[in-house]
Amino acid sequence: MSMALLTIESLDKTFHSQVRDTHVLDDIHLYIQKGEFVTIIGPSGCGKSTLLKIIAGLDTDYAGVVSLSGEAIEKPSKDKGFIFQEHRLFPWLTVEQNIAAELSLKDPEVRKHVDDFIQLVKLQGFEKSYPKQLSGGMSQRVAIARALLRKPKVLLLDEPFGALDAFTRSHMQEALLEIWQNHQTTMVFVTHDIDEALFLSNRVIVMEAKPGRIKANITIDLPYPRKRSGRSFQELRAKLVGLLEHETPDEEEWQI
Incomplete structure (x- = not known):
């Protein structure tokens, strides 16, 4: 144990x-x-x-x-990702911005990781979409990608x-x-x-x-x-x- x-x-x-x-x-x-x-x-x-x-x-x-x-x-810490019943995305941010959150997409390494996780959760083509444009399932995929990005x-x-x-x-x-x-x-x-x-x-x-x-x-x-x-x-x-x-x-x- x-x-x-x-x-x-x-x-x-x-x-x-x-x-x-x-x-x-x-x-x-x-x-x-x-x-x-x-x-x-x-x-x-x-x-x-x-x-x-x-x-x-x-x-x-x-x-x-x-x-x-x-x-x-x-x-709480980045070692422990948490996904709630509600996705809790920032409505004013796009899919890729929500996944990056406090990290800068201008950083080439962050950009690569965000792109990798968008592919992992199969949201290619929705990178620039806002939460209001997503289904409930898609929003939860964004939340999961955001959590996984923090490893x-x-x-x-x-x-x-x-x-x-x-x-x-x-x-x-x-x-x-x-x-x-x-x-x-x-x-x-x-x-x-x-x-x-x-x-x-x-x-x-x-x-x-x-x-x-x-x-x-x-x-x-x-x-x-x-x-x-x-x-x-x-x-x-x-x-x-x-x-x-x-x-x-x-x-x-x-x-x-």
């Missing part, structure tokens, strides 16, 4: 207010290796997004250990496709999977969608709520590309549904 890129040990998180204290995360232990695609699923209120914000360094009021490459996470050690994605229609969402899942396979950036992905988790991940973390705990840590040993209609996919899906609803995990049952 000491070789893990991301280490979370004995993590507890409580929100305090004048009315009451809410215990959000309870004794979370999680170890993520470099290059993994790990998806966190669970019911609303189980602390998925809170966990992601702690990993990102956006929330530091907790008990326990959270470290990246052996160093405690104390604040993060881990890319954190908080339901990034939740606001998209079903067709665009499926297309973006395939695009993200291709980016991960080609770029090998470690991904930590939060979703409510079981099919999305099974399609993308090589590991799924199932959480339960009140307070948020890890119920199961499941390796998804299905070859890529995955067929959603395939028997093994559907068997895993049925077991995940049962696990989310009421069942206690049985390690032997997950050998698919």
Whole structure:
């Protein structure tokens, strides 16, 4: 476990207010290796997004250990890219300017990297377009390119496709999977969608709520590309549904 890129040990998180204290995360232990695609699923209120914000360094009021490459996470940094459900692009900047952000496109090296990432997310021809001229899926591609340009050690994605229609969402899942396979950036992905988790991940973390705990840590040993209609996919899906609803995990049952 000491070789893990991301280490979370004995993590507890409580929100305090004048009315009451809410215990959000309870004794979370999680170890993520470099290059993994790990998806966190669970019911609303189980602390998925809170966990992601702690990993990102956006929330530091907790008990326990959270470290990246052996160093405690104390604040946001370029080592941790974050993709929200909303793309959060600057509306007054073009696609290429949004990807570059604080970096100058006049710098030949920056220009080359921006052009490379535009190609990576397949937005050639839209370099001069503004966010209002883009679809939701295209805007998220810009956000992903902007994050990857900073060469993060881990890319954190908080339901990034939740606001998209079903067709665009499926297309973006395939695009993200291709980016991960080609770029090998470690991904930590939060979703409510079981099919999305099974399609993308090589590991799924199932959480339960009140307070948020890890119920199961499941390796998804299905070859890529995955067929959603395939028997093994559907068997895993049925077991995940049962696990989310009421069942206690049985390690032997997950050998698919």
